Amino acid sequence: MAIKGPAGWFQALGASALGFFERLGRGHLLLFSILGRLPALVPRFGLVVQQIYSVGVLSLLIILVSGLFVGMVLGLQGYYTLVDFGAEQSLGTVVALTLVRELGPVVAALLFAGRAGSALTAEIGLMKATEQLSGMEMMAVDPIKRTLAPRFLAGFLSLPLLAAIFSAIGIMGGYIVGVQLLGVDEGAYWSQMQNSVNFWDDIINGVIKSLAFGFVASWIAVFEGYDAVPTSEGVSRATTRTVVHTSLAVLGLDFILTALMFGEP
């Protein structure tokens, strides 16, 4: 089968391109069928609540701890950079803008991919491997509606909340380091922040970013699980792919969204 030399090389290239487009197509078809089934979840919101627990609540601890430390590091770094210009009063602005615009949505999404996305993929992949999805189909229960759609919706709803918590805790962390330890004026920390952080331009755009990341991260996680080769090796590969693809997608999307939102003065 395998042709050697340049011809074989082109053959492999063509095959992998075909495989890529095939997966892209399957991913979108799955997304459409998930989106089409979301209205059916309204009367059964209990399913979504249960998934918000495993996707959102169980990610809380890592989000809280990382948020606090990221905020504290920002406070420290920001202080030592700003104090050279005598501008340590602006520490609040630096910490808040960094978190609300970028680090909150992005780092929360990366942590989400590692904590919740990988778990979602592994769970769905194992359900496929142990014939649970197929069993549901034979019980006349649509697995996309019963299993995938609630998980997708839960991820999509949880990430913005996690990102907001991350930013809020981070700002508190910056406050602890900047104000309590390094002696920045407390009033300046908050008032400078309030003066330069704009609700619509910064906070709402941050929320929009995290909604977009939540959408993409949940989609990738659910698709990789559903599309996994139903063996233990296949599921482990799918889990890795979820983390890698979500991270890349989040960072790429972040660039595009940032350019769109903050590009124009």
Next chain:
Amino acid sequence: MSPDIEPLVSIRDLHFARGRKTIFDGVDIDIRRGQVTAIMGPSGTGKTTLLRLIGGQLRPDKGSVRVDGLEVPKLRTRELYRLRQRMGMLFQSGALLTDLNVFDNVAFPLREHTDLPESMIRDLVLMKLEAVGLRGARGLTTAELSGGMARRVALARAIALDPMMILYDEPFTGQDPISMGVLVKLIRELNDALGLTSVIVSHDVQETSAIADDIYLLSDGKVVAHGSPGELEHYDSEWARQFLKALPDGPVPFHYPAPDFAEDLLAGSEGGRAWQ
């Protein structure tokens, strides 16, 4: 033909291929109402595929699959789902939902398909669990079940909606003799007590013949033998005899096709290079 003797499932001229591998090449099967029909054959003859074709999870390349008068491959999703509510399927692994406990697994189809109040669901679930002898295990998680118990729970779930037919995919594989005996007894008793129609796909000749009314032997995509267990004992086919008596050699050779042994040994140097 009067409706009484019309078979519940009738398969005609079934062709199905997966990739280049032909799995069914013109298969005719009738599954009669109220009976236990066994479909046997060596591993890899597509017995599970047959169940998926009956359940509408796969579509045949050619031929017809009729279940209770409905042409399964032509059904639309909604009609197919309505038909599946009247079929139970027992997967080889049990396919219990791992995030639910025993009680909730059996209650699952009831909760999905009916609006019964919780108290009635409880009664029904306990009834079904009692039928498989696991009423006491209702609080266990799926991880705490042995393989045999998992299959019995799956059986209780399969009969939860009082189906007309149950499809069993290799129900005896990997069971210890006691749970095997329990399952054999359960399949026959449930079939007769609930007026079901059962289809067992298996390669466990002894256990299956013990409870089957009708047996189909499949090999190489064709039906090679068909009849009651008694008829098959005296069936005039060397292959059927080899399979039913579990003889190591016969029409199905012990050796995978290979060149002559002596020649192969002499060609050692060439073979050795291939490993490098």
Next chain:
Amino acid sequence: MRTIEIWVGVFVAGGLAALFMLAMQVSNLTSVGETDGYEIKARFDNISGLNVRSPVTMAGVRIGRVVDIDFDEKTFEAVVSMRIESQYDQLPEDSSASVFTSGLLGEKYIGLEPGGALDNLADGDVIHLTQSSLVLERLIGQFLFSQGSDDSKEGAEP
């Protein structure tokens, strides 16, 4: 089952509280008051560096924000609309407006100087007395120019 629901409730409430904190404590949402207050205009020759949402101050206290910046093609002037918070409604009609910079390189803002008139500014009024932005490049240019002319004089003398 119930504990799950309680935890989800706590989680959602926490997330919304965090959003609320970001909105109220971190951003300027509380001090926007987009529809609150009254709007006045001022015309400047040059406002370089001034933005929509830049602060408007009087005696160093922020009393409003720039809400719109327009260019008048007939007079080649910048028309700046400012929204002043409604509690500051006693500003004299002949107040003057200047574009200032906070610190050497900081952001631009508009500073109002009170006049002596008895009437007060009201919605839609225009401030006539204005002073434009100090453009750093122009200052440097003027400085270099004067230096340069000094040099040439010195060089021409001997």
